Amino acid sequence: MISETVRMRYGWIIILWCMAVFPVMAQRMHVEDFGRYKKPFLHKASFTTDKRQALLDFFTNEKGFQFFVEDAPVAATEGEGMVTLALPHRTGSLIIKHPVYGQLAWKVPNGVLKKKKHYHAYLHTESLEKEFRQQKQWALISTVPERAIVYVDTVIHPLLDGNLSLYLPLGRHVCRIESPFYQTLNDTIELTDIVRFEKRYVLQPFYAYLTVETDWPDARICLDGDSLGLQRVETSRLMPGRYRLTVNLGDSLYYEQWLELANAERKVVDLHGIELRPFPQLGQSIEMSGFPDEVLADSMASDGLQEQSGQWADVHITAFDVDTEIWLNRERLGQGEWRGNLAPGFYAVSSRKEGLDSRTDFFWVDAGKSVELNLISPLADYGLLNVSCDEVDATVFLNGLAIGSAPCVLRNLPVGRTYRVRLVKGRKAAETLVRLRGNDIVNVKLKLK
Incomplete structure (x- = not known):
């Protein structure tokens, strides 16, 4: 028979075990960056409100959450990357449950x-088994002319300065760009988790048309010194601008006009019925020169480019330490460090140590350009940092080192550390301290001052 003391001892052990385990499960889910939407001054609010309830948006990519207020379930509306709750007035705490991440009792700050x-x-949410995968990427689009309308997946974005930055889901997106007096441009952009998308679109203007008519069958019509034809000519696809129109008969210049x-x-x-007389001999010097030399220069540049395209590139790959293996396109190159020549193309690189593989990264090799790669450790845990601000192309400093331009997603950053993020553009700057979490992405949005 088990004595009463032993029973009490085992009972206390079970109670203490439950008290230790359930909080650990709850710590796999936490709430951060709580705030309230505010209406811009003298502008219409872009968010909705309810006269009887408080609305709360939880930004998350996970599904299957259950929410309770004092044991009463709360209906949740799931959207793209978020969950919206309609809560009773003066709600002070919330119970969040999930079949994988456990339970969290959250108190309103x-x-x-x-x-x-x-x-x-x-x-x-933090999963020890599920690897975090980046869901969105930045797309930077610039246009010529600067005043244009950009449609991305049917969403309209008017531009005044020719620059547009969007944080979009990975994958393909349909893009259309319109501007008055320019031809509409259609394109499909593809976003990956490797690097932000940057592209400059130059819209082609509508072409101008010119028709010139004379009475003389032998009249040679020229535009900027180039012969268009005799007596009557009709051109198409002329770029808007200023041109010099001349009419020659034999070796003499009979007509000259500047056209806009x-x-x-x-x-x-229309030159019908207009009396034309030859200009003085001095005015005949209208033939353009220099075209053969320019064509020769273009062909020489093209030949030089073809020679360069056959070159290989010097590639230097360094692992995290001397015991870490280097793998290129699923083939082992060595360990610690590797240097060699690679043909231009697309490559996949990773590292391996003690049976563990790092995340595979991809890089592009251009002819004649050297490549330096430092691989991450397969034994460490890395996070991502999404940096953005209210202006495009601000320089991003991480712990004092310039590493890119905002907006951007910084990869392969060791977790559990505190990073100082500083953005600088001209005389404006802003900075903050950020601590990275494992298997997750941390969003940092600053306003330059």
Whole structure:
């Protein structure tokens, strides 16, 4: 028979075990960056509110959450990358449950949730088994002309300065760019988790048209010194701008005029019934020169490029330590360090140590350009940092080192450390301290001052 003392001892052990295990499960889910949407001054609010309830947006990519307020379930509306809750007025705490990440009792920071207000927070989850994968990437689009309308997946983005930055889901997106007096441009952009997408679109203007008519069958019509034809000519696809129109009969110049062609203009120059007389001999020097030399220079440059395309590139790959293996396109190159020549193309590189493989990274080799790669350790845990600000192409400094331009996603950063992020553009700057978490991405958005 088991004595009463032994039973009490085992009972206390079970109670203490439960108290130790359940909080650990709860710590796999936590809420950060709580705040409230605020209406811009003298502008219409871009968010919705409810007259009787408080609205709360939880930003998360996971599904299957259950929410409770004082044991009463709360209906949740799932959207793209977020969950929206309609909560009772003056809600002070919330119970969050998930079949994988456990349970979390969350208390509203510094007060309660009130009706007619819309709040937001990040609901972070940490899975020891599931590898975090980046879901979105930055796309930077610039246009010529600067005033244009960009459609991305049917969403309209008007531009005034020719620059557009969007944080979009990975994959393909349909893009259309329009501007008055320019031809519409259609394209498909593809976003990957390797690097942000950058592209400059130059729209082609509508072409101008020119028609010139004379009475003389032998009259040679020229535009900027180039012969267009005799007596009557009709041109197409002329770029808008200023041109010099001349009419020659034999070796003599009989007519000269400067024309201004606008976008999509159809200009007609009618010389019927106009008495033409030869210009002085001094005015005949209208033939353009220098074209053979320019063509020769272009061909020489092209030949030089063809010679360079046959070159190989010097590639230097360094592993995390001397005992880490280097793998290129699933073939073992060596360990510690490798240097050699590779043909231009696309390559996949990774490292391996003690039976563990690192994440595979991809890089492009250009002819004649050296490549330096430092591989991450397969034994360490790395996180991602999404950096953005209110201006495009601000220089990003991480712990004092310039490593890119905002907006961007920084990869392969060891977790459990504190990083100082500083953004600088001209005389404006902003900085903050960030601590990375494992298997997750941390969003940092600053405003330059």
